[in-house]
Amino acid sequence: MVEKNIRIKDIARLAGVSVGTVDRVLHNRGRVSPEALQKVTAVMEQIDYKPNLLARTLGSNKNYRIAAILPDPNQDPYWAQANLGITQAQLEWAQYGIQVELFLFDLLDRDSFQKTAHRVHLARPDGILIAPTFYHEALPIFELFRETDTPFVLFNTNIPEAKSLSFIGQNLHQSGRVGAELMNLGQHEKGTLAVLHIDEDIQDSVHLLEKERGFREYFKEKSKVAFDIVDFNMNPKDPSFEDQFKTLLDDKSLRGLFVSTSKGTAVAASIVEKYGRQDIRLVGYDLLEENLRYLRAGVIDFLINQNPKRQASLGISHLVNHLMFKKGTPATDLFPLEVITQQNVESYLGSGIH
């Protein structure tokens, strides 16, 4: 009736060898004769052995150190959320002997990124979670990690050439398309749509452009109304920033704003509110405290949730699965492009995943 799970001991008995030998075969640790190997594999093919991961973890009794490399949470609420995910993972795994160490770099300083990564390399962790926001600086870093055979997981920004253990994040091109769809919905008068990249350092932001491409592609393909799509790179620290923005808002044909960054979304909302242009549609990113306020007030119409917190905590989980449970992890874990509105936002905040 209740078929007991097969244990290593059972395999050993069936194959006529000892548990030690079975274990060596299972993890190909070598030092096993061809005959023994053959006998064990023969048995393994017959039965469906599923190791008890609890016992495996308990038995191996190892401690792992995982390094998490990300921008300073104090510089940006987006990264503050990612940091929360790390903290959560820290707590979750601490009791199983997993130690998560945080390595922060300056969001605006590529040099600091490099230095931090080097520090991590010297610390020789067993696994690495990294947000590789600087493309060019990241490539040689990956080389370094590979030299020491340290598994690393990318999150937030994908760099396929990295050959990382896995990537966790979203499809940015599609994200732009979702933004466009939300922008387009129910628009019936032609006019201007603006894509705003509001960031203090736009230089290397290929990922923002990826969103813009998706956004434009959607309108090329789908929209029945002829929109004029313009884009701006804006630096909120720039003294002329608000004037620039005001000029944009003065255009009576302006129908909507698509802001590609989470922090930028709040900035844009504040100005839109200030100049009373709440009739235009505002689509932006992420459940930052400030964004929530504007969403509830009706200034922001839609937020696309990138879920940095879950990205980070799942990144750690993937590393744990790999290191501790010796479980396979998916090469890419693409998160759903969650659409947040005034009416469903509370259900997201309350759902515990966030």
Added chain:
Amino acid sequence: MVEKNIRIKDIARLAGVSVGTVDRVLHNRGRVSPEALQKVTAVMEQIDYKPNLLARTLGSNKNYRIAAILPDPNQDPYWAQANLGITQAQLEWAQYGIQVELFLFDLLDRDSFQKTAHRVHLARPDGILIAPTFYHEALPIFELFRETDTPFVLFNTNIPEAKSLSFIGQNLHQSGRVGAELMNLGQHEKGTLAVLHIDEDIQDSVHLLEKERGFREYFKEKSKVAFDIVDFNMNPKDPSFEDQFKTLLDDKSLRGLFVSTSKGTAVAASIVEKYGRQDIRLVGYDLLEENLRYLRAGVIDFLINQNPKRQASLGISHLVNHLMFKKGTPATDLFPLEVITQQNVESYLGSGIH
């Protein structure tokens, strides 16, 4: 540096008693002298003991049987998805000695619900996951479960009086509000909106009415355009069903349809397509195969995802946490009200959670 986790053995040493005694205190199994109790609790207050759940589970070496009660998956694709969640949970937990048994009842037959629940009661499982779709019949069943002290978890339909271990599902009233919001978005001409309850047995569907209430409430509060909101209970098996529907679609002032069930969404979409009224907005429920086709084709505009699969698998997880890991579970686990569109649907399907 790396502070080791505190173990029972450590507590025992600090309190000057044996591990057996500590264990008895921890799980108040009794048979411990006031002095011993006092010594142990004193230590416990000083330190932050977090039991190693892996070891706990491995050590206790128990097998648990969990019964899952839900409507026959063959009758409705929605329940087929819930069933997938059960299957997934079965596989996930099998290796840890958790056995999940399926008990199906006829979706349209309250008697069958009762009989099935009684069978479960006689089988004396260690835990129960149940979709209590029939309110009145469910109440005495809960009484039965409570008699044998069997923990049970509700999913899909909430019955607060049940005093269940927990409920997993969505806030239906808010779900209706989300539906209304999506319906309202960008509508600029006044007209008629129809709420459709398409079901073979509407009698007991308080939960559908809850959605309708939310829907109406939203429009009362928010909408600037004056809409006429009408509602219909329709049975697709009824010979006059299509005619009724056609009459509805012939109304040129019809602006949108809000369908409260997942299966009904596909039915409605097929008729809307057939009579070429794709200009009206269609908001429905769930990522059923058929619904996906209509969403991709642009007939359905929005789907609200109830995620039956994850509801079911999480329900099992909660029971496992309770029985095996002795972990607390949240009294209610309200899922986010996910908004699915043509542009983000693939990201949901690919994300592995679904």
Added chain:
DNA sequence: TTGAAAGCGCTAACAT
């Protein structure tokens, strides 16, 4: 009422 000890399934060190 208490403590000692065996055992859960697996790992890894240690003889052989």
Added chain:
DNA sequence: ATGTTAGCGCTTTCAA
């Protein structure tokens, strides 16, 4: 190359 064995932290039985 192979088998034996002592743990991992916790539960649970059993003798005292």
